[in-house]
Structure formats: structure tokens, C-alpha cells
Amino acid sequence: MMPMLPVAELHMHIEGSLEAELVVALARRNGIDLPTYDATELKNRYRFTDLQSFLDIYYANLAVMKTEQDFYDLGTAYLTRAAASGVRHAEMFFDLQTHTQNGVAQEAVFGGLTAAIDEARASSGITAELILCFLRHLGGEAATETMRDALPFRDRFIGVGLDSSELGYPPSLFAEAFGIAGSEGLHRVAHAGEEAGPEYVWEALDLLGVERIDHGNRATEDPALVARLRDEQIPLTVCPLSNIALKTAPPELADHLLPAMLAEGLLVSINSDDPAYFGGYVDDNFAAITAGLDLSPAQVGVLAENSFTSSFLPERQKESLRREVRAALAADGR
Numbered sequence: 001m002m003p004m005l006p007v008a009e010l011h012m013h014i015e016g017s018l019e020a021e022l023v024v025a026l027a028r029r030n031g032i033d034l035p036t037y038d039a040t041e042l043k044n045r046y047r048f049t050d051l052q053s054f055l056d057i058y059y060a061n062l063a064v065m066k067t068e069q070d071f072y073d074l075g076t077a078y079l080t081r082a083a084a085s086g087v088r089h090a091e092m093f094f095d096l097q098t099h100t101q102n103g104v105a106q107e108a109v110f111g112g113l114t115a116a117i118d119e120a121r122a123s124s125g126i127t128a129e130l131i132l133c134f135l136r137h138l139g140g141e142a143a144t145e146t147m148r149d150a151l152p153f154r155d156r157f158i159g160v161g162l163d164s165s166e167l168g169y170p171p172s173l174f175a176e177a178f179g180i181a182g183s184e185g186l187h188r189v190a191h192a193g194e195e196a197g198p199e200y201v202w203e204a205l206d207l208l209g210v211e212r213i214d215h216g217n218r219a220t221e222d223p224a225l226v227a228r229l230r231d232e233q234i235p236l237t238v239c240p241l242s243n244i245a246l247k248t249a250p251p252e253l254a255d256h257l258l259p260a261m262l263a264e265g266l267l268v269s270i271n272s273d274d275p276a277y278f279g280g281y282v283d284d285n286f287a288a289i290t291a292g293l294d295l296s297p298a299q300v301g302v303l304a305e306n307s308f309t310s311s312f313l314p315e316r317q318k319e320s321l322r323r324e325v326r327a328a329l330a331a332d333g334r
């Protein structure tokens with residue numbers, strides 16, 4: 001087994017790293033009802049047929065998140081796990097609206113996650129940033145209101161994203177919220193082409209001004225879009241184990257589009273999406289694709305370098321981290 005190369009993780013929902021054991025512990029701590037307090041039994045219910053069937057369980061579990069300490073514990077668990085497995089930098093999504101709808105103050109969400117990030121950096125050197133995702137299923141007006149309400153915390157997050165139920169919620173609905181984000185100098189990304197077709201990717205680029213596409217698998221159906229993504233080197237954050245779990249890719253990893261995307265010259269990286277639900281963290285995703293797709297060490301190196309290139313880190317830092325990837329490959333004789 002190849003040791004894990006240094007990588008950046010750019011597509012993970014911090015709420016998606018809420019392990020069943022922590023769901024149970026927080027439910028007990030906060031006096032929240034759960035259908036079962038047996039973590040194994042809870043996990044046995046994680047059987048998904050599509051994105052929505054996952055989201056229903058993911059949002060239900062998030063009712064246990066109540067206090068700043070809960071957000072600190074969640075952030076710390078992920079960052080500790082990530083740092084131990086080669087992640088040098090993480091740009092983490094968080095679903096602010098889920099928590100405010102559950103009666104949690106913005107201060108608790110930002111305070112807990114920021115404290116976890118600061119402490120992880122001091123203890124392991126991992127750097128992390130936050131990206132506020134608007135929830136599609138709550139609509140465009142709610143996104144605009146969320147954007148305005150979050151402005152007092154503008155210095156705590158580097159960008160905005162768009163997630164939750166994709167079909168029926170095209171990017172165009174969120175143009176106003178993304179317009180405000182752009183005028184605030186925030187980075188912009190969006191989930192697109194996970195379940196919906198290439199037209200959602202076009203809209204995300206043209207109407208929301210996004211710099212990166214999350215998933216983007218279905219962009220491959222449109223040759224003109226593939227040409228644009230390649231020519232402009234717009235990053236796609238691909239999540240192989242998520243695609244298998246949510247049936248947005250064929251059931252066998254061997255049939256995943258990743259090699260075709262690489263062959264097209266697309267700037268793809270590997271990410272975990274929701275590691276507590278889809279069978280593993282970013283290192284598990286790398287292990288799965290390396291074995292399942294028979295990738296060469298050089299191809300794995302390209303994916304690791306792409307993760308830094310696709311990040312919002314300063315250029316000099318990107319270059320030095322890419323050099324570390326090449327040095328690690330060379331040291332391993334590959």
C-alpha cells in the first residue's frame with residue numbers, strides 16, 4: 001500500500017464527518033431523542049438510493065448539534081483524523097442554515113469551528129478554512145438573507161458554496177446571494193452536475209461566477225463544457241466513494257469516470273464529501289481509487305498536486321506543497 005501523499009481536501013461537509021458514535025454522545029449530552037442509541041444500529045440505517053435519501057438522514061442526525069462545544073468537538077475530530085492521514089489543508093463546507101433552523105446561534109457555529117481550526121493548526125500544523133454553503137432546498141431568498149445575516153462573521157469564512165437537494169433547484173435561483181458574496185470578495189463554489197445535468201454546471205459558472213465545481217461528474221456529457229473546464233482549468237472536486245454510495249456513478253469503482261476526466265486534461269481532485277456516511281475519509285478514497293482504478297503512482301501524484309492547485313491557498317504555498325508531493329513520490333522511488 002502506497003503511503004498517503006500530502007493533499008488538500010476541498011470538498012467535505014464538516015457535518016458529514018459526524019460519526020454515529022458522536023451522534024449518540026451528543027444526543028445524550030443534549031437530551032435529544034434518537035430512533036436508537038446504539039451507534040452500530042444507527043449506522044445500519046445508512047442505506048442510500050440517491051442524494052435525497054442520504055440528506056434525510058444527514059439532516060435528522062444534525063438535530064443533536066446544539067452548543068459551541070458540539071461544533072468544536074466535531075471540527076476537532078475531523079481535523080485530527082485528517083492531519084493524521086496526510087491532509088495538509090482543508091477547505092470545509094458548513095451548513096449554517098441547518099443549525100440556525102435548529103435554534104443554534106451563529107456565534108456557536110462560528111465560535112466552535114473556528115476554535116477547532118485554530119487549535120488543530122497549533123497542534124498538528126494542518127491549515128483549514130470555512131466555506132458557508134447555502135441550502136438549495138430552502139430557496140434563493142433564504143440564501144440571500146443568510147448571506148446578509150452572516151456578514152458580521154465575514155472574517156471567519158473564505159467563501160460560499162451551494163449544496164443540498166440539486167434536482168429542481170438550479171443555480172440561477174441563488175444569483176443574488178452569490179452576487180453579494182462576490183462583492184464582499186468571498187470565493188464562490190457550487191455543487192453542480194452531481195445528479196443534475198451539464199446545464200447546472202453552465203449556470204453555476206455563468207450566473208454565479210463560481211471558481212470551482214463540486215462533483216461535476218455529469219459535465220462530461222457536454223463536450224463544449226468539457227472544453228471550457230479544461231481550457232480555463234476550472235477545478236472539479238470529485239468524491240469517488242460518495243458517488244458509489246449515492247449511486248451517481250456506476251456501482252464498481254473500476255467504471256468511474258475519473259480516468260476519463262484525467263485523460264481529458266480536467267483539473268480533478270479527490271475528496272471525501274461526507275466521510276462518516278460514505279465509507280471513509282480522503283485517504284480511504286485514495287486507497288479505493290488506487291486499487292479499484294489501477295492508477296499509476298504518477299497519476300496519484302497528479303491528483304495530489306491538483307488538490308493544492310485547486311485550493312484557495314496563496315500561489316507560493318501551492319507551489320511549495322506541490323514540491324512536497326513530488327519529493328514524497330521520489331523518496332518512495334516512484
Ligand SMILES: Nc1ncnc2[nH]cnc12
Pocket residue numbers: 013016051163164165191194242273274
Ligand atoms: N454530496 C452532497 N451533495 C449535496 N449536498 C450535500 N450536503 C452534504 N453532502 C452533500
Ligand SMILES: [Zn+2]
Pocket residue numbers: 011012013163191214273
Ligand atoms: Zn458535497
